[in-house]
Amino acid sequence: TMNSGVRKSVLLYGLLGGALIALLKAIEYRYLVVDHSVEIYGGLVALAFVSLGIWLGLRITGRTELVIVREVSVPATAPFTLNEAKLAAIGMTRRELEVLELIAEGLSNHEIAGRVFLSENTVKTHSKRVFEKLAATRRTQAVQLGKELGLIP
Amino acid sequence: TMNSGVRKSVLLYGLLGGALIALLKAIEYRYLVVDHSVEIYGGLVALAFVSLGIWLGLRITGRTELVIVREVSVPATAPFTLNEAKLAAIGMTRRELEVLELIAEGLSNHEIAGRVFLSENTVKTHSKRVFEKLAATRRTQAVQLGKELGLIP
């Protein structure tokens, strides 16, 4: 058991050592090796194993990124998106919605007619349909319901 | 310069090696050392440096805390706080504000009268004052202005 571990290590540093020797030879450092062969060899081997250890250490621990998600509450003025579903569900047309919006702005039928270039009677017809579809009997009520349904801001 | 680095390494593994040898002696592994001294010694040194490397690797990386700040758009139903300042600025009374709130809910004067136990005429008087102070001529307009001024939700 321990024997195999030792043999593996021996094989490993033997190979590394051989490689290093070859490298040193190649770059003409032979004289150094001759002079201080043991120190140089040992030092380089130590350096190599330290590097290996560092690599292993980084490898086995993986990226221990501690992810902290900090959620910040933002006031967020809901930008208002028209509730198309509700719009279709109650069968309200674009023109009717447009009239409802103008009613919500506080305009009279006469003013709305002037704004969208319609006769006052037409505006009355549209508002009438709006009331029917919203089940309202007053414009203030229609506005309230329209807001609740997300049809107007 | 390089000399000092090498000397340091030599000193380091020299000391470590000595310590290991002492350790081995103490635990009666001398016969092994005698037989395969070079292999055992090198292997143990390699093991030591690998351990050092692993320790270093873990040390230098530390725990990288990755903080992610996520802006969560809270529905933020602004709890609505009555704008007392505006209220006082335009001189609107509590009763008048109450009537304005009910108008905003879509109630008729008759319904409001029933709700707050007033005669319809009184409700009309209050709503009239509300219109004066808001410079409105219609209840839908008064509601719109009231919302803008922060008098009603």
Place this chain on the structure above:
DNA sequence: CAAATCCTCGCCCGAATGGATGATTTTGCC
């Protein structure tokens, strides 16, 4: 093409609302 839907406009009538004015009672405060 025919049917359906939407948009447009008109008329009538009753109910609701807005505006003006006045009066009495209640309430808060000095």
Place this chain on the structure above:
DNA sequence: GGCAAAATCATCCATTCGGGCGAGGATTTG
């Protein structure tokens, strides 16, 4: 207690609004 502000109620009148009914034209869709 007395004053000022607020709240209450009323009447008259004009305008607006809501509801019912009808109808013609434009656009889309089967």
